Amino acid sequence: MKILWMLFICLLPLKGIAESSMRIYDLQCEYQSDPLGIDTETPRFSWKLSDAAQTRGQRQTAYQLLVSGSPSLLEQNQGDIWDSGPVTSDQSVLIAYKGKKLISNQVYYWKVRVFDKDNKATAWSPAARFSMGLLSPSDWKGCWIKHPDASPEQHIWFRKGFSLEQSAENAFLHIASMGYHELYVNGRKADDRVLAPALSRLDKRVLYVTYDIAKLLKAGKNTIAIWQGPGWVRYNYFANNIHPALRAQTDIRTKAGNSLSIQTDNSWKCAVSSSCNTGKYQYFDMGGECVDARKYQADWNMPSFDDNRWQTAQETSLNVTLSSQMMEPSRIIETLPARKITDTVPGIYKIDMGKNFTGWLDIKMNGMSAGDTVVITVADDPETIQDFGQCNLYICKGEPDESFRNRFNFIAGRYINIQGMKQQPKLSDIKGYVIATDLQRSGYFTCSDDLFNRIYETDLWTYRMCTTEGYTSDCPHRERLGYGEVAFATAWGIGLPNYRSAAYLAKHVRDWTDVQEWTGWIHHTAPQINEHYGGPMWSSAGLNISWEYYLTYGDKRILESIYGPAKQWLEYLYQNSAWGLLEAYAGGGKFLGDWAAPKQRKEFGGTPESFFFNNCVYAMNLETVAQIADLLEKPDDAVLYRKRLNALRKKIQKQFYDTETGLYMEGNQVQTAFPLWRKITPDSLSASVLAHFEEEFTHNHPYLDMGSSGLPVLLKFLTEEQDFNEAMAGHLSSTDEPSYGYFLKRGETTWPEYWNVDVPSRIHTCYTGIASWFIKSVGGIRPDPSHPGYQQFIIKPSPIRQLIFARTETESLYGTIKSDWKKKDHLLELAISIPVNTKATVYLPATSADKVRENGKPLSEAEGIKTLGEAGKKLLIEVESGNYTFTMPH
Numbered sequence: 001m002k003i004l005w006m007l008f009i010c011l012l013p014l015k016g017i018a019e020s021s022m023r024i025y026d027l028q029c030e031y032q033s034d035p036l037g038i039d040t041e042t043p044r045f046s047w048k049l050s051d052a053a054q055t056r057g058q059r060q061t062a063y064q065l066l067v068s069g070s071p072s073l074l075e076q077n078q079g080d081i082w083d084s085g086p087v088t089s090d091q092s093v094l095i096a097y098k099g100k101k102l103i104s105n106q107v108y109y110w111k112v113r114v115f116d117k118d119n120k121a122t123a124w125s126p127a128a129r130f131s132m133g134l135l136s137p138s139d140w141k142g143c144w145i146k147h148p149d150a151s152p153e154q155h156i157w158f159r160k161g162f163s164l165e166q167s168a169e170n171a172f173l174h175i176a177s178m179g180y181h182e183l184y185v186n187g188r189k190a191d192d193r194v195l196a197p198a199l200s201r202l203d204k205r206v207l208y209v210t211y212d213i214a215k216l217l218k219a220g221k222n223t224i225a226i227w228q229g230p231g232w233v234r235y236n237y238f239a240n241n242i243h244p245a246l247r248a249q250t251d252i253r254t255k256a257g258n259s260l261s262i263q264t265d266n267s268w269k270c271a272v273s274s275s276c277n278t279g280k281y282q283y284f285d286m287g288g289e290c291v292d293a294r295k296y297q298a299d300w301n302m303p304s305f306d307d308n309r310w311q312t313a314q315e316t317s318l319n320v321t322l323s324s325q326m327m328e329p330s331r332i333i334e335t336l337p338a339r340k341i342t343d344t345v346p347g348i349y350k351i352d353m354g355k356n357f358t359g360w361l362d363i364k365m366n367g368m369s370a371g372d373t374v375v376i377t378v379a380d381d382p383e384t385i386q387d388f389g390q391c392n393l394y395i396c397k398g399e400p401d402e403s404f405r406n407r408f409n410f411i412a413g414r415y416i417n418i419q420g421m422k423q424q425p426k427l428s429d430i431k432g433y434v435i436a437t438d439l440q441r442s443g444y445f446t447c448s449d450d451l452f453n454r455i456y457e458t459d460l461w462t463y464r465m466c467t468t469e470g471y472t473s474d475c476p477h478r479e480r481l482g483y484g485e486v487a488f489a490t491a492w493g494i495g496l497p498n499y500r501s502a503a504y505l506a507k508h509v510r511d512w513t514d515v516q517e518w519t520g521w522i523h524h525t526a527p528q529i530n531e532h533y534g535g536p537m538w539s540s541a542g543l544n545i546s547w548e549y550y551l552t553y554g555d556k557r558i559l560e561s562i563y564g565p566a567k568q569w570l571e572y573l574y575q576n577s578a579w580g581l582l583e584a585y586a587g588g589g590k591f592l593g594d595w596a597a598p599k600q601r602k603e604f605g606g607t608p609e610s611f612f613f614n615n616c617v618y619a620m621n622l623e624t625v626a627q628i629a630d631l632l633e634k635p636d637d638a639v640l641y642r643k644r645l646n647a648l649r650k651k652i653q654k655q656f657y658d659t660e661t662g663l664y665m666e667g668n669q670v671q672t673a674f675p676l677w678r679k680i681t682p683d684s685l686s687a688s689v690l691a692h693f694e695e696e697f698t699h700n701h702p703y704l705d706m707g708s709s710g711l712p713v714l715l716k717f718l719t720e721e722q723d724f725n726e727a728m729a730g731h732l733s734s735t736d737e738p739s740y741g742y743f744l745k746r747g748e749t750t751w752p753e754y755w756n757v758d759v760p761s762r763i764h765t766c767y768t769g770i771a772s773w774f775i776k777s778v779g780g781i782r783p784d785p786s787h788p789g790y791q792q793f794i795i796k797p798s799p800i801r802q803l804i805f806a807r808t809e810t811e812s813l814y815g816t817i818k819s820d821w822k823k824k825d826h827l828l829e830l831a832i833s834i835p836v837n838t839k840a841t842v843y844l845p846a847t848s849a850d851k852v853r854e855n856g857k858p859l860s861e862a863e864g865i866k867t868l869g870e871a872g873k874k875l876l877i878e879v880e881s882g883n884y885t886f887t888m889p890h
Helices: 002-011 071-075 450-464 484-498 502-514 541-553 556-575 608-631 635-656 669-677 683-700 711-721 725-733 740-745 771-778
Strands: 022-029 044-051 062-068 107-115 128-131 144-146 154-164 168-178 180-185 205-212 220-229 245-254 259-263 269-277 289-292 314-316 321-324 330-337 340-342 348-365 373-379 391-395 402-405 411-419 430-437 443-447 781-783 792-795 805-812 815-824 827-844 865-871 874-889
Touching: 022 107, 022 128, 044 107, 044 815, 044 827, 062 071, 071 107, 154 245, 154 259, 168 180, 168 220, 220 245, 220 269, 330 348, 348 373, 348 391, 443 450, 443 484, 443 771, 450 484, 450 725, 450 740, 450 771, 484 502, 484 541, 484 711, 484 771, 502 541, 502 556, 541 556, 541 608, 556 608, 556 635, 608 635, 608 669, 635 669, 669 683, 669 711, 711 771, 725 740, 725 771, 771 781, 771 805, 781 805, 792 815, 805 827
Parallel strands: 205 321, 289 391, 792 827
Antiparallel strands: 022 044, 062 107, 107 128, 144 245, 144 314, 154 220, 154 269, 168 205, 168 245, 180 220, 245 259, 269 289, 330 430, 340 348, 348 402, 348 411, 348 430, 373 391, 373 411, 443 805, 781 792, 805 815, 815 827, 827 874, 865 874
């Protein structure tokens, strides 16, 4: 067969052999475009396919992938590192590398071509590249260095000068910093990332960043300079074991073939810079920055600078693992202009930035004298002058148009209060730079209801404002902690359907394995550790995210990475069980059930409510790990966990279901949905329990009766298990408390911490995740659990009564999926787009195939469609790749 393929390939260039109409685009290596410094020895490659001819059922039948050590060889179609040869496969995502051993610090180039359903070859894709990081600890030659006597809050300048005889051909610089860093080469910032690297559990793991600096180097004198700030190093749960330091190295190869290695050691020079952190960088006091403009040393990062008066860097040691930052960096994603300036409070200029945001301030000032101090505080409501220790100081140098700008800390809020300015600033003098992990947006929703559109977009904005440092936090000001229940809810409800978040979430899953203790217990936040509130829903975030990740991307590596820690977690729960039920292994705030629900409902540890909720979480975790065991071919584990699961379900049912009332506990929405969702309720009782849920959801408490940990339970039940979309639409149309509409009516631009609004934190992820309903229920685009990864998926739209139209799209690893519907003249029109190399199961809101037309044709005559049958009041069809427009009575 391979000989026939090779013969076929040889004939392809001959005149008369037709080329496929398909095109290859969006080449990715480990979910990223042209990544630098990856530290996996077996990277995976993915690509997307489009078809200019829009042929229905178009698909890939084979591929050939080349990896080369040089661009010139790749241009000649030579894969000297790996030539896969022709591979008969429809797999176009996560193709594992199978070539020669990849070498640290080397750059590789790759491309691919594929064959379509008629065995016609495409043109070769554009070339892509990836570079390797440092694969072994022994590859690190540089030492950790630090300033010999600076206090921890100081920002430090480091620099190293050297000479090159020729310009550089190749130069990758790897930097691991305990704290944030900015890299400059010959005075130029190396790239546009900020707050680098992404946060990890710093007493255990530090991420390093790889920079391509070849084009910044020159023949003659050069300087590598690094500005460092402490970041989370001063956090009280880390501070006893670590200190600000950095480690860097580069191997430079010139165009003449000469090599030069530069690494951190005591030949580097350092000095205390012109800025430092304020505050303690702890709960309720994350602080800000103090910039003394008088102390700035011009050209400190240039070769011409005289550093003879600087101190020698001190070599030091840190016992941490170094891992590559294989995810998107933090960047400035938007610039906000100031909207309004008032001076109603004596001595304070209050600036309204228009909406809550997380990021930096840039404030220009004039008329100041040297030594004048300007105090800049931040709040997320108009009455407060300063929230959570957010105070920045600027000591003036007394020059025109001088300005304050953050660098190694950030603010979160809407209202900026400035004291000490001698002249009222103009609106144009003040900017806000929004900072978030730079996730590319891939999901969109809009409809005929403006309130729905605002709820959807506010959900996304709240999420982005809590992704500033490479993980999802509860809030970006008071705590900045990665609480587990919101990490799970936002990954499922916002991240996966609306952003390219694979690399981001893979890193976050590892964060959760890093905060597991030897007992198997997992902290409530990651990547930080602390003693704050939480419970099993918090601790199981890594496991829960991994499963949703697998359903979305079909990536078994994430399951392999979580499996060992998940087994330890289940053993911890098992050892803390008695009489077949999970016991409260910690009281008070350490065994929480649902949290921050309407009417101030909080289920503290030790209460019957938390006891019930957490046993349901235990059942959920057992079921998930049993499914993973099946996929990883661990049959003994699968049998064990299903045995425990079945026993636990029976115990929960016996203990918590009242046979007289027909209720679980008080019978609220979360308490009723959870046992139904996790199949705890016996089949014989499911109908009556579901009927009670409907009564509770539509009449007794006609609002979303959920807190932060109940949210993923209730929303997943409503979105994936049941169809209460008309009632849901009614709840989301409400502007009374408690509701998302109430938040917006009150003028909120991000979701607050509690449903009643009047709370200290107005930027919180407690209720984020509602965006999932718009994508997965109204638009109906969702993964197919039977076919993880979106090569086959589901479109199940809900044309709810109050909407005239809805347009939805999300991007899978295979391409963009669209589901657009509109109503007109008693007809419903549904237009869908199915990416090349995929197919979908579509639930049409019609009772008979005879009443449906596709582009004016009966379904039986339409190409690419197979009728599967009926499910409830919907017609099931399977469609191949392509664009389809269906019409049916409505």
